Amino acid sequence: MARYVTQRIIYMIITLFLIATATFFLMKLLPGTPFNLEDKLTAAQKAALYEEYGLNDPLPVQYANYIFGLVQGDMGISFQFDNRKVEDLIMSRIGPSAQLGFQSLVLGTLLGLILGLISALKRNTGYDYTSNVIAILGISIPSFVFAGLLQYTFGVKLGILPVSFWDSFKHTILPTIALAIFPLATVQRFLRTEMLEVLGSDYIELARAKGLKNSVVTYKHALRNALIPVITIMGPMVVGLMTGSLVIEKIFAIPGIGEQFVRSIQMNDYSMIMGTTMFFSVLFVVVILIVDLLYVVVDPRIRLTGGKE
Amino acid sequence: MKKTKWSLLLVLGLVLSMFLAACGGGDEGADDNQADDNNTGEQTDNNTDNEGNNNGGETGGDEEKVLRMTEAAEIPTMDPSLATDAVALNFIHATYEGLYRVAPGGELVSGIAKKDETEVSDDGLIWTFHLREDAKWSNGEPVTAHDFVYSWQRIIDPETKSQYGPYFFGGLVKNATEISATDDDGNPLYPDMYGKVEELGVKALDDYTLQVELINPAPYFGSFAAFPVFVPLNKDFVEAQGENFALEVENMLFNGPYVMTEWKHEESWTLVKNENYWDKANVGLDRIEVSVVKDRATAVNLFETGEIDRVGISGDFIDKYKTSPFFSTELEPVVFYLQFNRLSAEKADLMNNKNFRLALAQGFNKQDFIDVVYGNSSVPADGLVPADFVKHPETGEDWRDINGSLLASDIEAAQEAWAKAKEELGFDEVTISFISGDTETGKLITEFFKNEWEKNLPGLTLELKNVPFKERLRLQREQLFEVVFSGWGPDFLDPMTFMDLFVTDGSYNDGAYSNDQVDELITKAKTEYATDPNKRWEAMLEAEKIMMDEVAIGPVFQRARSFLTQPYVKNMKLNPFGPDYSFKYITIEK
Secondary structure (H helix, E strand, C coil), X not given: CHHHHHHHHHHHXXXXXXXXXXXHHHHHCCCXXXXXXXXXXCHHHHHHHHHHCCCCCCHHHHHHHHHHHHHXXXXXXXXXXXXXXXXXXXXXXXXXXXXXXXXXXXXXXXXXXXHHHHHHHCCCCHXXXXXXXXXXXXXXXXXXXXXXXXXXXHHHHCCCCCCCCCCCHHHHHHHHHHHHHHHHHHHHHHHHHHHHHHHCCHHHHHHHHCCCCHHXXXXXXXXXXXXXXXXXXXXXXXXXXXXXXXXXXXXXXXXXXXXXXXXXXXXXXXXXXXXXXXXXXXXXXXXXXXXXXXXXXXXXXXXXXXXXX | CHHHHHHHHHHHHHHHHHHHHHHHHHHHHHHHHHHHHHHHHHHHHHXXXXXXXXXXXXXXXXXXXXXXXXXXXCCCCCCHHHCCCHHHHHHXXXXXXXXXXXXXXXXXXXXXXXXXXXXXXXXXXEEEEEECCCCECCCCCECCHHHHHXXXXXXXXXXXXXXXXXXXXXXXXXXXXXXXXXXXXXXXXXXXXXXXXXXXXXXXXXXXXXXXXXXCCCCCHHHHHHCHHHCCCCHHHHHHHHXXXXXXXXXXXXXCCEEEEEEECCCEEEEEECCCCCCHHHCCCCEEEEEECCCHHHHHHHHHCCCCCEEEECCHHHHHHCCCCCEEEEEEEEEEEEEECCCCCCCHHHHCCHHHXXXXXXXXXXXXXXXXHHCCCCEECCCCXXXXXXXXXXXXXXXXXXXXXXXXXXXXXHHHHHHHXXXXXXXXXXXXXXXXXXXXXXXXXXXXXXXXXXXXXXXXXXXXXXXXXXXXXXXXXXXCCCEEEEEECCCCCCCHHHHHHHCCCCCCCCCCXXXXXXXXXXXXXXXXXXXXXXXHHHHHHHHHHHHHHCCCEEEEEEEEEEEEECCCEECCCCCCCCCCCCHHHCEECC
């Protein structure tokens, strides 16, 4: 077990290094520069700025400098926000994104599981149809439409919830619902399909033949197995939700990380692009490792070490 | 086996919850504080509603005058030397005060310097500013001429990396270029002088007298005296803060009408009236609350629920609110125009033909262009200098009213000119290239011109080049085009910021327009007439007439912005130059 985890961590470091390298060189292909007054600057002034930020060095030198800094935990200074450290900027914005992500993950997954179960157990009934319609709407309505609708209905027309901002718990309700609709729909669809398949399999027949109670069959034997694909999709979903949704953050004026990431790309804020990319990547590989380890817990058939020990 | 698995799950769960706690923990604390702040805010608002009348700009009145607004972006920097964008300039102008200040409508008024006492030498090169002696920093220290000297030296110091400093002062203030200029590889052009900021032509004659030495007369130097980048800085304070200067509220020292008391990065900031400001009695607001809202629809919803007092609107919202009593439109002094490339490798003979250019400049409807491409309240431009920008120094008449409409849309006239051009040049069909940005708007622009010109001017084919911004600049600078759509906003409050764009070999004269008469008039305005406002204006007015008569460029439109504003907000008008608003004069009258 320990050996497996160590091995995985080494692979993770290699992966992260490759991501850093690819991002660095792709980013340098972006047209434009990080400086606002490009149009009005003289060549000389531009040269001075480039020199100052080390953009005049040959690419390999810039690359080596960057990787060296990264290893030491130094992500550099943001171009758009003078003198602010990238790591500080990321940490100051991850809070709201993580809270929003966590709330909508819990809400969306719970509701998704409930709807998925209902659908599977009451297949082809009114319950099933209703649940499916909710899931399909959730997948197909763009989140900016849904969020705008929520904002307008509850914020402007009814006036019972705040239109935007990130102040109290009350302020988190609308964005949480808006963001939860995606995990809800995804989990519902996966669980329904998987449950139907599992319920038709031989070992469920056997369990029933043994005379086990219906609830034990459903929850102990069927549900646990049906959860495996759900766990698989949960990994990327957790990262996606925790790192924020650009659209939701923008509409509800939430100071989160998702919007910052997109803006850093638009502004050619090189150090910020690298910083956020690396942050997301670390989060992603860690979550994937956790998901892999979770499989062992949920499904006795899966073994990590391939039985060599 | 089973036991280990469950313990593994437990460990994973713990790790995950620690991670979540770490992310959410500090934040919850902040939430609580914020909720409290909010309650206080609401209570104050209620008081305001109940009490009705107020007594003008007096301090000590019972109700708190609070302006609530949104910005679409975070303040990138509160370091005046480094500011480049509208948001930063806006709030630096609110919290600092330079020699002069911009009043609503764009008029320059006394700031730290007493404007009426400013002396300019006969040759226009030496400016002497007399500073008021009662101005204080927010820590109580006096604001002196040395603070300006320090700030201006800091701006021009290559170490500071200011963008606006060298751009504005280079070639204007004595030695500014020598101290800051480098070649394309970053090597100093004047190694002996490079970085020697003490050589800059700005001196403190005594604590309250500042003298500036220029290398060319600049009657518009007052604009720089009011520009937020050139405010004073307290040397002791700035140096004590080092790299942290202006990063957080506690790292800032102000001398303007307001002080920043809270700055939640990328979320909100609060300004309150500066108790140490010399003209405290005339500061219109007690508090300014700004939130970052990037989504336009959200900002409009906040206005609808009464949570903010003013919001900028565009696109569909203009149609929706056009008839609303809160709706207003304000012109910006930003003009967009067509440049015709006389140095085009293949089509130079066409582009040098006046009738050919005239046909292009008049052969489309400018209002249709605005409606199709921008759908906002912009107005057609029929000259180079925008309306509502500069007024005659003596009569006070707007430039645009004096010179009037010089080059308006006229499709019939365009077709006549087109027929003449065909005759003179002997062509029947022709293809020219048109460059514009590769953005959504850039594409709409090129498509509009292709449609209109090809319809109105038979035989013309437009080859569209939609390229990224940087590439467009390169094509423009290297003159690889026939027509380009570009624009200009003012650097200072004087027609010259537009008028010298198209002199022979001007940096932004991409169409290589050249006219001896215009060159002479502009040179005269800059030298001989520099100290005679009347003659100077006459020369520039005349130059614009010649340029429009010759179709030097094809003016298209002047940009406007639309707003929804609560009626109790007074004096909140866009400035024609520099910061968007003059917060000192904005007030609330409920």
